[in-house]
Amino acid sequence: xxxxxxxxxxxxxxxxxxxxxxxxxxxxxxxxxxxxxxxxxxxxxxxxxxxxxxxxxxxxxxxxxxxxxxxxxxxxxxxxxxxxxxxxxxxxxxxxxxxxxxxxxxxxxxxxxxxxxxxxxxxxxxxxxxxxxxxxxxxxxxxxxxxxxxxxxxxxxxxxxxxxxxxxxxxxxxxxxxxxxxxxxxxxxxxxxxxxxxxxxxxxxxxxxxxxxxxxxxxxxxxxxxxxxxxxxxxxxxxxxxxxxxxxxxxxxxxxxxxxxxxxxxxxxxxxxxx
Amino acid sequence: xxxxxxxxxxxxxxxxxxxxxxxxxxxxxxxxxxxxxxxxxxxxxxxxxxxxxxxxxxxxxxxxxxxxxxxxxxxxxxxxxxxxxxxxxxxxxxxxxxxxxxxxxxxxxxxxxxxxxxxxxxxxxxxxxxxxxxxxxxxxxxxxxxxxxxxxxxxxxxxxxxxxxxxxxxxxxxxxxxxxxxxxxxxxxxxxxxxxxxxxxxxxxxxxxxxxxxxxxxxxxxxxxxxxxxxxxxxxxxxxxxxxxxxxxxxxxxxxxxxxxxxxxxxxxxxxxxxxxxxxxxxxxxxxxxxxxxxxxxxxxxxxxxxxxxxxxxxxxxxxxxxxxxxxxxxxxxxxxxxxxxxxxxxxxxxxxxxxxxxxxxxxxxxxxxxxxxxxxxxxxxxxxxxxxxxxxxxxxxxxxxxxxxxxxxxxxxxxxxxxxxxxxxxxxxxxxxxxxxxxxxxxxxxxxxxxxxxxxxxxxxxxxxxxxxxxxxxxxxxxxxxxxxxxxxxxxxxxxxxxxxxxxxxxxxxxxxxxxxxxxxxxxxxxxxxxxxxxxxxxxxxxxxxxxxxxxxxxxxxxxxxxxxxxxxxxxxxxxxxxxxxxxxxxxxx
Ligand SMILES: Cc1ncc(C[n+]2csc(CCOP(=O)(O)OP(=O)(O)O)c2C)c(N)n1
Ligand code: SF4
Ligand SMILES: [Mg+2]
Numbered sequence: 001x002x003x004x005x006x007x008x009x010x011x012x013x014x015x016x017x018x019x020x021x022x023x024x025x026x027x028x029x030x031x032x033x034x035x036x037x038x039x040x041x042x043x044x045x046x047x048x049x050x051x052x053x054x055x056x057x058x059x060x061x062x063x064x065x066x067x068x069x070x071x072x073x074x075x076x077x078x079x080x081x082x083x084x085x086x087x088x089x090x091x092x093x094x095x096x097x098x099x100x101x102x103x104x105x106x107x108x109x110x111x112x113x114x115x116x117x118x119x120x121x122x123x124x125x126x127x128x129x130x131x132x133x134x135x136x137x138x139x140x141x142x143x144x145x146x147x148x149x150x151x152x153x154x155x156x157x158x159x160x161x162x163x164x165x166x167x168x169x170x171x172x173x174x175x176x177x178x179x180x181x182x183x184x185x186x187x188x189x190x191x192x193x194x195x196x197x198x199x200x201x202x203x204x205x206x207x208x209x210x211x212x213x214x215x216x217x218x219x220x221x222x223x224x225x226x227x228x229x230x231x232x233x234x235x236x237x238x239x240x241x242x243x244x245x246x247x248x249x250x251x252x253x254x255x256x257x258x259x260x261x262x263x264x265x266x267x268x269x270x271x272x273x274x275x
Numbered sequence: 276x277x278x279x280x281x282x283x284x285x286x287x288x289x290x291x292x293x294x295x296x297x298x299x300x301x302x303x304x305x306x307x308x309x310x311x312x313x314x315x316x317x318x319x320x321x322x323x324x325x326x327x328x329x330x331x332x333x334x335x336x337x338x339x340x341x342x343x344x345x346x347x348x349x350x351x352x353x354x355x356x357x358x359x360x361x362x363x364x365x366x367x368x369x370x371x372x373x374x375x376x377x378x379x380x381x382x383x384x385x386x387x388x389x390x391x392x393x394x395x396x397x398x399x400x401x402x403x404x405x406x407x408x409x410x411x412x413x414x415x416x417x418x419x420x421x422x423x424x425x426x427x428x429x430x431x432x433x434x435x436x437x438x439x440x441x442x443x444x445x446x447x448x449x450x451x452x453x454x455x456x457x458x459x460x461x462x463x464x465x466x467x468x469x470x471x472x473x474x475x476x477x478x479x480x481x482x483x484x485x486x487x488x489x490x491x492x493x494x495x496x497x498x499x500x501x502x503x504x505x506x507x508x509x510x511x512x513x514x515x516x517x518x519x520x521x522x523x524x525x526x527x528x529x530x531x532x533x534x535x536x537x538x539x540x541x542x543x544x545x546x547x548x549x550x551x552x553x554x555x556x557x558x559x560x561x562x563x564x565x566x567x568x569x570x571x572x573x574x575x576x577x578x579x580x581x582x583x584x585x586x587x588x589x590x591x592x593x594x595x596x597x598x599x600x601x602x603x604x605x606x607x608x609x610x611x612x613x614x615x616x617x618x619x620x621x622x623x624x625x626x627x628x629x630x631x632x633x634x635x636x637x638x639x640x641x642x643x644x645x646x647x648x649x650x651x652x653x654x655x656x657x658x659x660x661x662x663x664x665x666x667x668x669x670x671x672x673x674x675x676x677x678x679x680x681x682x683x684x685x686x687x688x689x690x691x692x693x694x695x696x697x698x699x700x701x702x703x704x705x706x707x708x709x710x711x712x713x714x715x716x717x718x719x720x721x722x723x724x725x726x727x728x729x730x731x732x733x734x735x736x737x738x739x740x741x742x743x744x745x746x747x748x749x750x751x752x753x754x755x756x757x758x759x760x761x762x763x764x765x766x767x768x769x770x771x772x773x774x775x776x777x778x779x780x781x782x783x784x785x786x787x788x789x790x791x792x793x794x795x796x797x798x799x800x801x802x803x804x805x806x807x808x809x810x811x812x813x814x815x816x817x818x819x820x821x822x823x824x825x826x827x828x829x830x831x832x833x834x835x836x837x838x839x840x841x842x843x844x845x846x847x848x849x850x851x852x853x854x855x856x857x858x859x860x861x862x863x864x865x866x
Binding site for chain 1: 498503527536552554662
């Protein structure tokens with residue numbers, strides 16, 4: 001590469017719709033830094049998202065992007081990554097998008113291990129629809145008119161689900177630490193297979209208490225390649241620990257091997273043709 | 276082929292028109308009725324006959340009663356006949372279950388294994404001529420022998436198929452371990468004096484023939500059209516199409532992913548197509564219902580995909596193994612918002628090839644989703660056909676080769692199609708979006724942008740020249756039948772019979788359903804005074820679509836009937852004679 005790309009080269013001139021102070025700005029910064037760190041030509045990157053405040057992100061960057069429908073970011077990214085393994089595919093969206101309406105796809109993308117990075121921009125709320133409980137919302141949160149007495153359900157634990165579903169690379173980061181996040185994204189991009197990063201990303205508007213995240217996040221995960229160890233580590237986790245939790249030896253999705261010789265598909269239909 | 280000397284056929288008033296013969300072979304699970312059916316079809320094809328075979332099963336997932344439903348003919352045929360000339364029962368199993376699927380008449384012959392017990396009342400009641408034969412006893416002479424191959428030998432004799440070709444068919448089917456036993460039993464059947472003689476004269480037409488199902492033909496059309504990515508979630512009766520593609524795609528450097536559900540399957544296709552790779556998924560009604568939101572995304576983002584809907588009885592889980600043309604409404608009108616897209620329907624088993632290939636071409640050329648409405652009767656019937664002509668699919672997606680700084684993904688162009696930048700192309704970066712967007716793809720809720728993109732997506736379809744393939748028209752006269760998809764076979768046969776009886780009837784079969792080819796159809800109706808719309812569903816979906824979308828030069832009446840029983844030419848002859856001759860508002864002058 002003759003000219004050096006800077007983080008700014010990955011930012012588009014579209015003005016974000018996000019509220020000032022939204023945690024998603026930190027994720028946008030981290031992504032542009034990570035791509036600059038890898039000197040990744042923007043035309044070889046595809047940013048795929050669902051629907052939500054967070055899913056607006058692709059428009060704010062210069063690579064190719066697809067802002068799809070609510071909850072289906074992982075299938076769309078899977079189709080693209082399988083059909084075009086030469087591209088760098090980064091999938092992203094909110095906690096509602098990824099764990100509620102798209103929850104089924106999350107488990108199966110973890111199992112399938114198609115090469116991509118998946119960032120969940122987790123604010124434990126539905127931001128776009130103005131503040132309803134999401135799967136990661138705490139049981140006793142009464143801030144939504146839809147669930148005025150709380151959710152009456154335990155919060156969803158994405159890292160455990162990822163581990164139990166066979167995910168090969170599991171991390172949690174904080175949008176308030178864009179440099180740390182950028183570095184983790186670079187590691188994830190370097191890893192062949194499906195990589196999952198839960199990014200704690202405060203919603204300033206509907207969960208103003210999340211402004212306190214920066215005081216309580218703590219970078220304590222010790223990466224392991226032993227799944228049971230990673231699972232045990234999560235048993236008494238407070239949900240605010242950051243770092244790389246688990247990284248398996250790479251074994252990415254291979255698809256079907258091509259048969260040795262090309263052949264005419266109609267051969268088997270011919271009467272008297274045998275086969 | 277020589278005619279069988281031993282028995283002169285009696286003068287035959289018959290269930291089938293001259294030159295065709297309908298044979299049903301029934302038995303319980305494991306009796307091997309499908310094997311005999313397929314072998315008989317293959318042997319008949321090798322001998323120069325045409326034919327079809329459908330299959331019907333009881334409700335059990337595996338095992339349970341089953342019947343192979345064959346129709347053999349000297350000339351090409353497409354659909355089922357009115358009644359069965361011959362029923363061979365390997366046992367009586369739950370034959371009652373098939374009573375209305377295997378109509379018998381006093382002209383029918385029923386052969387059964389004499390160890391099978393009493394002829395059931397439903398068969399006796401048909402008035403058919405029943406005859407017990409020592410089928411299992413004959414098979415017992417060979418160790419491990421099964422009566423189904425005795426039946427094959429007997430039927431080959433009855434049809435006067437050359438024994439060598441029947442042996443070839445058996446050899447091509449069985450593995451080394453079982454072929455000798457199979458051939459030995461076959462010989463016993465061939466050596467037995469056939470209980471009846473119904474030779475059909477083979478066609479002399481030279482050339483290659485295919486033995487093909489609608490699902491295979493659609494799979495081949497997909498490959499020839501350029502499909503290189505398939506996402507699959509199993510559902511009857513679409514699964515065998517997906518399985519066929521799973522086997523053939525790798526050799527074409529394509530990929531197939533088994534998805535976790537239909538929501539995933541369709542979105543995977545959109546992702547792959549965004550990457551420049553033509554993509555397809557296949558499903559049935561329940562899966563299509565799940566896919567609709569994403570098909571709307573395909574429309575709005577102008578990312579082409581093809582969805583083959585192999586229709587089955589509905590609504591809800593309906594009748595998964597039986598045919599019905601029940602999804603036209605949802606395929607045409609099921610998308611939210613106003614989302615112009617393509618809907619096509621193959622007009623026969625082999626036409627699944629042409630129509631699917633054409634659908635891929637159209638989707639790619641128009642950057643829009645195409646829904647192909649096949650159905651169980653096309654998908655899971657095997658047909659002997661002359662090899663369909665090949666057509667080369669031009670590479671049809673309009674791509675932005677070297678987009679510059681002013682690249683506009685959704686530029687307003689003369690024909691509404693805008694060059695698409697494929698990821699990897701420098702300078703073409705854009706964000707595809709289901710949000711209403713401006714010409715660059717940026718989210719916009721401005722009325723001018725909304726209107727311009729709505730217009731563009733409509734005009735690229737309505738302004739496209741679909742040429743002559745929108746439908747097939749034959750005949751003339753003041754009366755016409757309009758039909759679509761799988762109903763075409765029965766309609767054509769009924770129309771042939773009406774013509775033979777001296778009625779002039781025009782037959783119009785629609786392949787393109789959306790955008791509705793209004794001008795072409797008006798042209799085809801020129802001079803027609805009354806027309807009836809025939810389809811295989813409960814509410815007359817095409818009839819309503821036609822009535823809702825245009826004024827026509829003549830009144831359109833409706834004739835439709837739901838599944839699970841197939842449309843038969845005889846019932847249509849009766850229905851059409853009435854609809855076309857004795858219409859109440861016949862005096863109405865055309866507008
Ligand atoms: C099928 C469908 N259902 C519902 C919606 C409405 N909707 C839009 S975004 C959203 C939730 C967003 O929450 P999340 O994914 O956490 O993203 P955030 O806005 O918090 O970043 C919902 C329910 C939709 N767009 N589509
Ligand atoms: S509502 Fe919350 S998540 Fe959405 S932009 Fe505002 S702060 Fe961010
Ligand atoms: Mg959220």
